[in-house]
Amino acid sequence: MVKAAVLDRLWTRMSERGDFPMLSQSLRTTMAAMNNDDLDFTGLVQVVLSDFALTQKVLRLANSAMYMAFGGNITTVSRALMVLGMDAVGHLVVGLKIVDHFHHSAPRRIDAKLELNRTLLSGCVARKLTERGDLRAGEEAVVCTLMRQIGKLLVVFYLDAEWDQIRRHIDDGTLEADACVLVLGVTFDEIGAEAAVRWRLPDMIRSGMGEFDPLDVEQPRQVQWLRAITNYSTAVADVLTQQNMPDWEREERIAELAQEYSHALNTDPDVLHGMSIALAREEGGDGVMREIVELRANADAIAREALNPEARIAAGVGDLRGLPDGSALAPALALAAETVLAALGFARTVVFVKHSNGTFKARLGLGPKIDAALPKLSFNTAFEPDVFHLAIANSVGIFIENARDPKMVARLPEWFRRSFDDARAFVLLPVVDDTDQTVALLYGDWSHTQEPRRISQKEMSALNELAKELGRFFGLGQMQAMEMM
The missing domain is CATH 3.30.450.40 (GAF domain)
Structure with missing residues (x-):
């Protein structure tokens, strides 16, 4: 009862910002189009066409080398949907809508930028892990990875004061999950789960957001696979973005994660380790890590300003x-x-x-x-x-x-x-x-x-x-x- 009251109050606070209901409606429309039994995908076409950047992303994907066998030179979203499939495009839309929303919600604050980039980096890890497999499953894994962190993003972006209190508890040595409960009465995971319900995301995504337990034999294989990718990607992103961690310690921690998850992901630990380190070295290019490194470099100065x-x-x-x-x-x-x-x-x-x-x-x-x-x-x-x-x-x-x-x-x-x-x-x-x-x-x-x-x-x-x-x-x-x- 207390949890429900807290979450309702939280949703009201977020809705008062004005832009949050637009995201909710967009995601619900996308899921409704994906779940339409008669396969009339006009609704999903309209969702894609309403966003120029999204339209270009879908068309580029449909015209990529992976799908050249379907004829190439695909110029309409309708044809792209036929080539890529409703599920793959639907999950792509959900992921991009979530990311785009937070990009435009609070661009000024350093902590919000860092949390968003950490989430984006985890999505990059998930996409790398799945890029050679089934597109539908890969995009689903990316959405699960983003959604696993959505509870924390919502707090950071919409509840500035409460997030500051949570950070103060963390600085005093309290675990992040415990600090969230102390301030809000609920966990980040519970907030994320509520978001998934209110956005009417499918059961598979809601299950895939959960905690990975290698000893849990009751979960279906697909759920365990999604949880493994989601948890591994999130953990790697946390290590890559950890401030003041020596490079040797960072590589050692990533090697431990690769060893821990290699069986569940059916991937050699050295391959997992190499892929993750390659992402970390993107800082010289145009990848997500470059902005993270720049943000980290300015974090101390901005943190001092934040205390003023x-x-x-x-x-x-x-x-x-x-x-x-x-x-x-x-x-x-x-x-x-x-x-x-x-x-x-x-x-x-x-x-x-x-x-x-x-x-x-x-x-x-x-x-x-x-x-x-x-x-x-x-x-x-x-x-x-x-x-x-x-x-x-x-x-x-x-x-x-x-x-x-x-x-x-x-x-x-x-x-x-x-x-x-x-x-x-x-x-x-x-x-x-x-x-x-x-x-x-x-x-x-x-x-x-x-x-x-x-x-x-x-x-x-x-x-x-x-x-x-x-x-x-x-x-x-x-x-x-x-x-x-």
Whole structure:
């Protein structure tokens, strides 16, 4: 029950970004076309033709040397489908759609880029392993490999603040899987499995995403083979992208993996080892490893910048500015709330939005157990001698350094004290529209379990800039849409 609630909340958060539902619909359409019993593949043709890059990829594959016996010079997607087969093209579409989606989702962040490239590299390993065999099975193996890591990608790309918390646990020595459970209450694998269900991927792919166990004799041979490729490819990609690992240790670890998986993959360990090392040496060319190496080379500098709250807030301002005028309000609110939460290491953030009846209501919140509190968080614009009414009358943010001081407690509204009795310090950022009206209020706090700190003048200036940029999204249309929610 808890897992289902967490996953539903996670999916809502991802949907608020706006682009995620488009990926889901595209994948469902692809799978529906593949599973059509009467073999009318018009739907799959339309999916391919809707994407120019995808069309070129399918046509190039159909005209490759492997398929010259079918006549060559294939110029239509329909003919390519006849040559390559529905399953092969369908799996190719699924893999490319997933990769393309994440390429365009969060291009600015170093950790997101590294995780995506690690996933792409694992796909390269899987494709190398299967390139001389059946095309359908090979593309299916690539999709399984990508999907095995989809849970982690979704967290990294869509839940910035939670991912930062997970990384802090990992830095303190917690295993990655355990850290995910500590923060989210579910594992990366469970999130990936839920994605596969919601995208209606076939049972074989969902099974192939699983953990490989060489002693498991109950699984069908095809499932075991897919799991072996998926797990080997993922493990090799992890080793190849490990930072600060000496070359001798890297080669030694890959040799161990090759030995471990050679029987399941029916491939000589030396062949497996050589293929993997060859991928690692692509760094001088145009392969995936080249970008990974470049990202790793800059990782330390970028990591230092990531620890700088002012720089992180500035990056969030840049992301907001990158959204076009007329964009939906919900993704902008989520982006601003996550930026503030992650940049300052807050326990939680809440965005209050003003409604036409003069009430500020909590629209979105991030942090532990925040969803249950949201319905209770609201206040009217009619003046009250408290800090929230002071904030909405202000043009810049205010920082309350000691929320537990008796004099300050007297200035806190009762609804706030009931819901956030553990707040140690907090910030309130008024969001003003183009008519100079306060239309929203951004709240973020540190709880009494966290180390006390102050917000510097430069950080407050950056926060005010973020709130100012957020005001751009409060047009009439967006406000009416929010009223209906």
